[in-house]
Amino acid sequence: MSSDEKNNPQHNYDPFQGFNRSTFPFYDDKNPSIYHRSAAPTPAAVQAFDPSYMSFNDYFNGGSVINYNSFSRALDMSCSSSDVVSAMDDSTGTTNNTKNSVGGDKHIQIHNISEEIPSTPNSSVSCSSKEVEDSSKTKKEKQPKGSEDHGDDRSKKVNKATKKEKQQKEPRFAFLTKSEIDNLEDGYRWRKYGQKAVKKSPYPRSYYRCTSLKCGVKKRIERSYQDPSVVITTYEGKHNHHIPTTLRGHGAGMFSPPIMASSASGFPHEFLSHFLPSSSNNPVGNTNFMHCQTLSPQQPQQHQQQVQVPDYGLLQDLVSSFNRNQLP
């Protein structure tokens, strides 16, 4: 609270319009080049994250309409890269808050804005949830304030190492949603475990963890202070379980089977598909799907390695073919 008051939203106006930089959860302060792909000029990339500038269609060669299966494939390709997948409903090209837009035309655009790649490919992704458990365990073992901390040092170091490793492994996936509701229903059950004031923003950031046992997926939700109607949701990790079917008529039925079936690879495009505006029973009727972004974990430069990074042009082609297939 008090730190909230310290943050003055008027302070330091940012030309990135609040969708980037530190207010943008996937912006990497240490690697500003994330927006500087040669194929994607910085201004466009910047504008791409600000709906007030232009729509994604405008940004991306005059528009792309793609189907979700193809979109999943695109994600599949990009699972080991740091490609940005942007998705939006066409009605969100403007600031209109169109109701029931979820059933309308879906415009999805893919662009690569980062050259970051995940850490060692042979790292054990499957144990992520366990690592989370271990991590919390070691933290719990931590002596409470004022206690002696002799054996603590070791656990701290171990914890630090595993934590760092884990953070580098966990794929992150973020998108912007135009919604009045912060915590959008996505079929999974989440438990809030923290809330922090966001620098330069009057809106706090909430931290959620999947309530399913052994599932270490986390998500962060914050509202853009530049456009309070925009919710920034960042997912970290991959669910190792199905959507709870008991959840208010959601769950598997909420999403189309082909998308679910295409989710065999490591990256949570299944997960992404859950958020695509395809559901007519989406409880958030006035939610406009705006932008999606996949992120790979940060990693030290010296460990960069050759990973299949989809070519930007390839993605463009993909989008173009989507466009052809989708348009009547």
Added chain:
DNA sequence: CGTTTTTGACCGGCGC
């Protein structure tokens, strides 16, 4: 009464 949220404290990373 079990589960979830709230919230202040704590920790580690990082920049200066």
Added chain:
DNA sequence: GCGCCGGTCAAAAACG
């Protein structure tokens, strides 16, 4: 080394 900051913990409160 210090301070800032993002992320997490965990006890207490709130909720259903």
